Amino acid sequence: xxxxxxxxxxxxxxxxxxxxxxxxxxxxxxxxxxxxxxxxxxxxxxxxxxxxxxxxxxxxxxxxxxxxxxxxxxxxxxxxxxxxxxxxxxxxxxxxxxxxxxxxxxxxxxxxxxxxxxxxxxxxxxxxxxxxxxxxxxxxxxxxxxxxxxxxxxxxxxxxxxxxxxxxxxxxxxxxxxxxxxxxxxxxxxxxxxx
Ligand code: GLN
Numbered sequence: 133x134x135x136x137x138x139x140x141x142x143x144x145x146x147x148x149x150x151x152x153x154x155x156x157x158x159x160x161x162x163x164x165x166x167x168x169x170x171x172x173x174x175x176x177x178x179x180x181x182x183x184x185x186x187x188x189x190x191x192x193x194x195x196x197x198x199x200x201x202x203x204x205x206x207x208x209x210x211x212x213x214x215x216x217x218x219x220x221x222x223x224x225x226x227x228x229x230x231x232x233x234x235x236x237x238x239x240x241x242x243x244x245x246x247x248x249x250x251x252x253x254x255x256x257x258x259x260x261x262x263x264x265x266x267x268x269x270x271x272x273x274x275x276x277x278x279x280x281x282x283x284x285x286x287x288x289x290x291x292x293x294x295x296x297x298x299x300x301x302x303x304x305x306x307x308x309x310x311x312x313x314x315x316x317x318x319x320x321x322x323x324x325x326x327x
Pocket of ligand 1 (some may be wrong): 177178179180181182210212213215240242269270271
């Protein structure tokens with residue numbers, strides 16, 4: 133079984149750990165570089181991207197994570213995690229940094245106030261015919277997709293909410309709280325394939 137980490141500095145860590153364990157993975161909560169060094173893939177949870185950015189720098193995880201992305205380590209980011217994997221941000225706070233890796237421009241808090249949180253069915257052809265039940269919680273939207281990234285899903289209005297590039301997967305919503313396991317399975321298959 134692949135050993136995977138969930139970045140556990142802030143955000144909805146527990147839901148990801150539970151989902152990955154249910155799928156049979158050996159899961160490590162990553163808070164320190166030594167813990168990160170022991171995993172073959174990383175999930176970056178939802179939360180607040182500016183806080184995750186600051187904490188990963190304070191705890192000396194930002195550089196090792198960037199290096200691992202450069203080496204092709206599989207990573208899966210949901211919501212704030214997608215923001216952390218984006219090469220470019222719109223509406224970032226002053227000085228906010230990302231790990232990068234996905235050739236996309238992501239807008240934080242992209243949905244209007246009244247609809248900043250909602251649930252809906254999203255078609256994700258790469259995961260099969262059954263739509264994904266997705267929970268959006270102050271989620272980002274992918275505004276521009278560069279030539280190196282692939283769109284996996286868009287809403288009816290065209291907003292891109294799931295992208296993939298090499299071994300990186302980033303989505304705007306939270307499958308871990310709606311019991312949708314196919315993204316985590318896709319991530320784990322990629323980790324296993326690289327092992
Ligand atoms: N709005 C948050 C951010 O900018 C993301 C919200 C989430 O992860 N649920 O980081």
